[in-house]
Amino acid sequence: MLDLVCVFRKSGAQLWSKSWVPGALKGNPVDALIHHVLLEDRAGAIDVYHTGDYSAKWAIDNELELVVVAIYQRVLVLGYVDELLERVRDAFCGVLRGIAPEGRDDSFPSKGFTSAFDSIQAELELKALEERKLKAANKPRAFTESKKFANTRQGNKESCAVGGKSSASSTADSAADSPMGSAAEAEPAAVEEEETGSGGDALTAEQIEANRAKLRAGGGPPGKKKGAKGEDETSPAKKGKEGRSWDGDEKPLSKQQLDFSKKEDRGAPKSKVFQGKKVDLNERFGDLPAAAASSGGGRGIWASLKGLVGAKQLERADLEPLIEQLQAQLITKNVAADIGSQICESVCTSLLGTSQQGFGTMRATVRSALEKTLTRILTPSHRVDMLAAAAAAKAEGRPYVICFVGVNGVGKSTSLSKVAYYLKSNGFTPMLCACDTFRAGAVEQLRVHANALELPLFEKGYGRDASGIAQDGVRYAKQMGHDVVLIDTAGRMQDNEPLMRALSKLVTLNNPDLVLFVGEALVGNEAVDQVRGFNKSLSEYSASRDPRLIDGIMLTKFDTISDKVGAALSLVYTTGKPIVFVGVGQTYTDIRNLNVDHCVRSLLKS
Structure with a gap:
């Protein structure tokens, strides 16, 4: 049974609605649909949107800029909703075309549409009921009625x-x-x-007891019974394999001698203190592509529009060549294949039914739609302001905790040190917390960064519980008055269940203010698999009813990809989370904000 059906314009003006449970909806599923699907251009990529206890489906008319939404309980399976939305959309568009344009934006210009909707709904529900009866009549036989039984x-x-x-x-x-x-x-x-038993009679109590005694004594030949003395007991025990010494006659070093994490004299020169300028997150780096002209030649992905002239409304057949070329273009820019397909479908959905005068205007319309879609995707509604959040936590008398997670070798420790220098250059006193107790040399690497930046390091060596070390580190930072705690974790693959369980435990117990996923800008499909795997593991293995997921993304090696910026688009589209920083070099000052205009120009560059 439906809970709500409403019709509104893309501008937000509601034109008609009908509710079967007025005032009983939990939350506002329509607002959630607008916020997470329509505004982020995901309408063409998914068929149904789930929020809380409800499911939402929709139909869009781009000519009149109408959106028809149906809300129903998530546990229900209503097969007629798609056809209902299409018929309601067509019927309502017919009603609007009979109203003067200046009267279409009133609150409820079509109060008489309720009767038309009721007739459409009754017809479709009757059709669905007949289909269910037909399926029940053709119900397969039970196993007990079959020849096999x-x-x-x-x-x-x-x-x-x-x-x-x-x-x-x-x-x-x-x-x-x-x-x-x-x-x-x-x-x-x-x-x-x-x-x-013999003769079809049940076993007697004496027979059952005799069988139990035989089982306790063990089977096999008499000499092999359990507890029997034989030649095996008198034979000498086998000598275990001796460990091989790889150092010749030298005595191997003990674990205490090999542990250099707590010794002051480590045989390595002291790190040089880094002296650098204040980080400018908006400073230009590399060679950014110049802004492309809105018009231009008829080559490239725009050549398929040369036949679209006049006031013809765009249909799917007209846009198919362009969408195919655009999808191939996005894949060459390192966008994941499935993400590129969903984005192209969203663009196609937003252009259906539109019309312009002239070929040049049509090309500008299509390019403008692409730029708006890509810009909207790369600019999520939630923005991470690290300095403001750290200042707010400091005012509350507690440290601001950031946890860096990611797979092996993407540069988590180096990225952590860059963020530490950025916070220090803005007046904060961060502390580094070494929770990578798995990789050899991880603590020493973080100590080198701490010495170079003249920042404190909290560590307890190797082989310990990382979540406990993080708890002790946050507690110690609060006692010593440090503003920010940067937690370094071990790299792990998203399908390694034991390590992902340990990471979920660390995040659940410490509840950091920011969970930052560190990924490479060089990868395409793999980046999507990684971030989905981390979010899935953090959700499934968490002991909390409201599990913490990834809050932001930091892309490394962004200076090595030229115009192949597709990983940024794939990660933001998959998670809906912003890219907080991008790494653009090897020094502590080489971090920047994501330049959205640069990414959009790179993606559309032929």
Whole structure:
């Protein structure tokens, strides 16, 4: 049963609605649909949107800029909703075309549409009911009614009982009729005699006790019984394999001698203190592509529009060549294949039914739609302002905690040190917390960064519980008055369940203010798999009812990809989370904000 059906313009003006449970909806599923699907251009990529206890489906008319939405309970399966939305959209567009344009934006210009909607709904519900009855009439037979069941032992017994014959007589008759069947029928009878005892009687208590004694004594030959003395007990024990010494005659070093994490003299020169300028997150780097002209030649992905002239409305057949070329263009820019397909479908959906005068204007319209879609995707509604959040936490008398997560080798420790320098250059006193207790040299690497930046490091060596170290580090930072705690975690693949469980435990117990996923800008499809795997593991393995997921993304090696910026688009589209920083070099000052205009120009550059 439907809960709500409404029609509104893309501008937000509601034109008509009908509710079956007025005032009983939990939350506002329509607002959630607008915020997470329509405004982020995901309408063409998904068919249904789930929020809370509700499911939402929609239909869009781009000519009149109408959106028809149906809300119903998530547990229900209503197969007629798609057809209902299409018919309601067409019927309502017919009503609007009969109203003067200046009167279409009133609150409820079509109060008489309720009767038309009721007739459409009643017709479709009756059709769905007839389809369910037809499926019930064609219900498959039960197993007990099939021939396969009749060939089983239970089926034979039931058929014999119905026929009025005993199992023994039926067996005898079948054996008499077929000499080949006597041997086949005798074997099941022997099995039944073994199960019930000779003569078909149940086992006696003495026989059961004798069988239990035999099982306790063990089976096999007399000399091999459990507890029996034999030559195995008198034979000398096998000598275990001795460990091989790879150092010749030298005595191997102990674990205490090999542990350099707590020694002051480590044989390495002291790190040089880094002296640099204040980080400018908006400073230009590399060679950014120049802004492309809105018009231009007829080559490239725009050549397929040369036949679209006049006031013809755009149809899917007209846009298919352009969408295919655009999808291929996005894949060459390192966008994940499925993400590129969904984005192209969203662009196509937003252009259906539109019309312009002239070829040049049409090209500008299509390019403008592409730029708006890509810009909207790369600019999520939620923005991470690290300095403001750290200042707010400091005012509350607690440290601001950031947890860096990601796969192996993407540069989490280096990115952590860059963020630490950025915070220090803006007046904060961050502390580094070494929770990578798995990789050899991880603590020493972080100590080198701490010495170079003259920042404190909290560490407890290797082989310990990372979540406990993080808890102690946050507690220590609060006692010592440090403003920010930067937690370094071990790299792990998203399908490594034990390590992902440990990461979920660390995030759940410490509840950091920001969970920052560090990924490479060089990868395409793999980046999507990684971030989906991390979010899935953090959700499934969390002991909290409201699990913490990834809050932001930091892309490394962004200076090495030229115009192949597709990983940024794929990650933001998949998670809906912003890219907080991008790494553009090897020094502590080489971090920047994501330049959205640069990314859009790079993606559309032929």
